[in-house]
Amino acid sequence: MExxxxxxxxxxxxxxxxxxxxxxxxxVHVADRKVQFVGPRALAPNTKVVDVSGHYLSAxxxxxxxxxxxxxxxxxxxxxxxxxxxxxxxxxxxxxxGVLDQFMVLLDHLETSLYxxxxxxxxxxxxxxxxxxxxxxxxxVPITRWVDFAKSNRDMLxxxxxxxxxxxxxxxxxxxxxLAEILSLPLYxxxxxxxxxxxxxxxxxxAFRIAEAGDMITHLYHGNLGQVIDESGKVLPxxxxxxxxxxxFDLGFGGYNFSWDVAERAFAQGLVPHTISSDLQQFNxxxxxxxxxxxMSAMIRLGxxxxxxxxxxxxxxxxxxSLTDRAGSLKPGLPADITVFRVDTGDYEITDCxxxxxxxxxxxxxxxxxxxxxxxxxDLAMGQEESNWFLQIAEDHVPSAAAxxxxxxxxxxxxxxxxxxxxxxxxxxxxRLDIEKALELQDIFHQVxxxxxxxxxxxxxxxxxxxxxxxxxxxIGLLLLRLxxxxxxxxxxxxxGQRPMAA
Amino acid sequence: xxxxxxxxLAGLRPDSSKFPARANLEGEGxxxxxxxxxxxxxxxxxxxxxGTMMNAELVANDTMVRCPLxxxxxxxxxxxxxxxxxxxxxxxxxxxxxxMLFGRSAN
Numbered sequence: 147m148e149x150x151x152x153x154x155x156x157x158x159x160x161x162x163x164x165x166x167x168x169x170x171x172x173x174v175h176v177a178d179r180k181v182q183f184v185g186p187r188a189l190a191p192n193t194k195v196v197d198v199s200g201h202y203l204s205a206x207x208x209x210x211x212x213x214x215x216x217x218x219x220x221x222x223x224x225x226x227x228x229x230x231x232x233x234x235x236x237x238x239x240x241x242x243x244g245v246l247d248q249f250m251v252l253l254d255h256l257e258t259s260l261y262x263x264x265x266x267x268x269x270x271x272x273x274x275x276x277x278x279x280x281x282x283x284x285x286x287v288p289i290t291r292w293v294d295f296a297k298s299n300r301d302m303l304x305x306x307x308x309x310x311x312x313x314x315x316x317x318x319x320x321x322x323x324x325l326a327e328i329l330s331l332p333l334y335x336x337x338x339x340x341x342x343x344x345x346x347x348x349x350x351x352x353a354f355r356i357a358e359a360g361d362m363i364t365h366l367y368h369g370n371l372g373q374v375i376d377e378s379g380k381v382l383p384x385x386x387x388x389x390x391x392x393x394x395f396d397l398g399f400g401g402y403n404f405s406w407d408v409a410e411r412a413f414a415q416g417l418v419p420h421t422i423s424s425d426l427q428q429f430n431x432x433x434x435x436x437x438x439x440x441x442m443s444a445m446i447r448l449g450x451x452x453x454x455x456x457x458x459x460x461x462x463x464x465x466x467x468s469l470t471d472r473a474g475s476l477k478p479g480l481p482a483d484i485t486v487f488r489v490d491t492g493d494y495e496i497t498d499c500x501x502x503x504x505x506x507x508x509x510x511x512x513x514x515x516x517x518x519x520x521x522x523x524x525d526l527a528m529g530q531e532e533s534n535w536f537l538q539i540a541e542d543h544v545p546s547a548a549a550x551x552x553x554x555x556x557x558x559x560x561x562x563x564x565x566x567x568x569x570x571x572x573x574x575x576x577x578r579l580d581i582e583k584a585l586e587l588q589d590i591f592h593q594v595x596x597x598x599x600x601x602x603x604x605x606x607x608x609x610x611x612x613x614x615x616x617x618x619x620x621x622i623g624l625l626l627l628r629l630x631x632x633x634x635x636x637x638x639x640x641x642x643g644q645r646p647m648a649a
Numbered sequence: 650x651x652x653x654x655x656x657x658l659a660g661l662r663p664d665s666s667k668f669p670a671r672a673n674l675e676g677e678g679x680x681x682x683x684x685x686x687x688x689x690x691x692x693x694x695x696x697x698x699x700g701t702m703m704n705a706e707l708v709a710n711d712t713m714v715r716c717p718l719x720x721x722x723x724x725x726x727x728x729x730x731x732x733x734x735x736x737x738x739x740x741x742x743x744x745x746x747x748x749m750l751f752g753r754s755a756n
Binding site for chain 1: 698717718722732735736737
């Protein structure tokens with residue numbers, strides 16, 4: 147790995163940078179973790195030269211829709227970040243105002259720059275492993291708390307997300323739009339039904355009506371109820387109107403949200419996403435999404451040119467979430483976030499979220515990533531490792547991490563068990579998720595933590611270490627709710643009484 | 650509680666049928682899986698989004714079954730969702746006797 151402060155030249159790649167109008171072979175000069183210059187220039191002494199000829203090179207890719215945190219997240223989110231050519235990503239709805247503090251302390255160590263696309267519901271996305279409930283699960287929208295959070299953490303927030311699905315009526319969307327306006331953030335809306343199969347009132351058209359310039363709609367080419375095309379395949383007039391107003395359309399491939407049939411019909415009529423995002427999460431990384439690169443290959447197959455695809459993972463997303471001061475281009479002075487990739491030719495297949503497969507001749511493969519000048523070898527297999535996405539409670543053994551907890555953490559677990567023993571809870575079914583109970587369990591966690599004077603991070607880690615073998619992160623109230631109560635209390639007591647591991 | 654009676658799985662032979670195999674039991678379509686320790690039945694489609702369990706994968710030393718659509722994974726012992734709390738798969742005890750298979754509900 148290069149020392150990040152070294153001068154570095156990436157030599158001989160075909161550079162694509164929409165912002166500077168570059169689409170040809172050129173050298174890229176890096177110094178002090180920043181892009182210095184693209185083009186021919188005399189080398190300073192001790193400059194390291196990396197031969198990347200035969201490859202393509204662009205600004206580091208920006209994925210504005212991933213799930214790093216929570217019930218959909220990964221044990222190591224960098225596996226879908228710098229190890230896949232992505233140097234910045236936005237968690238699309240993982241945290242809400244009630245858990246943004248947990249999100250921030252748990253994911254402050256990533257190599258990939260992580261931002262929050264915060265969810266309107268305090269608990270954040272409940273995930274595919276809990277049914278998104280009715281309007282009751284929306285909970286309160288504490289405006290003052292949001293404003294205070296945004297004041298202290300302006301840089302973290304990139305958009306406010308809600309789901310334009312289910313039978314809530316359009317109130318949720320308008321409420322979220324209102325909050326986004328108060329916070330001066332874009333609104334980001336999911337379209338497409340996948341849980342309630344037959345809502346009385348589809349919310350996708352409402353999303354297109356409510357969105358204003360700079361607001362974003364994701365899952366443009368989904369094939370569920372609430373599509374962008376009508377029954378005859380024609381793009382809906384409300385979609386065209388939204389596009390004319392400057393609404394940004396995002397791809398959001400995901401596990402449910404990309405249909406070849408819809409994509410091909412809409413694309414043929416010129417309806418094209420402005421940003422290409424993956425929607426990667428623990429339930430779709432094995433198939434069908436795999437990586438942002440695979441999604442980009444799908445867009446090549448659909449008919450986009452390579453520069454069009456690259457613009458949609460660099461300049462366009464950086465603009466959409468206001469990151470142009472640090473990402474999306476190779477302009478001199480910007481951080482040295484760089485992706486080196488190949489475009490292979492062969493016989494490939496790209497599957498949508500249903501069962502449709504398309505033969506493809508081109509495949510985009512990330513090779514090297516530089517994040518602030520630090521080098522990472524791309525490895526698409528890492529994200530697919532079961533330990534990275536299979537969130538399993540260690541029921542039959544105490545995770546080894548429990549042995550590394552401090553006395554104070556064990557004392558906290560003991561006090562937590564005592565407090566929890568006075569409440570009952572049960573997760574009876576996904577449909578009847580008791581969101582208020584999850585919030586109550588979270589409140590107890592915070593009360594005990596405050597009494598014990600333990601930091602949020604140490605408290606969260608002590609609970610995770612009691613139940614999880616891998617470094618998954620998850621809303622603490624949801625984690626406790628999913629545990630069977632007698633087991634949870636026993637495990638907390640067992641770990642709290644465990645002797646620390648001998649050094 | 651009286652035990653549910655075993656019912657024969659018509660048309661299936663433990664030694665010559667191909668598994669996973671479709672069967673009918675207690676009025677429901679199920680899928681019979683062959684595991685390292687014998688046979689187990691599961692409901693025919695995933696309780697999440699109805700992916701067919703005919704394509705399911707046995708994992709964790711054949712103690713769990715995973716729907717290929719969205720990797721929802723269930724314990725074969727009681728059908729509980731492992732990475733999908735709140736979801737539950739119906740599971741069936743299957744026994745082999747006199748060259749035939751018999752089944753009954755397990756949860």
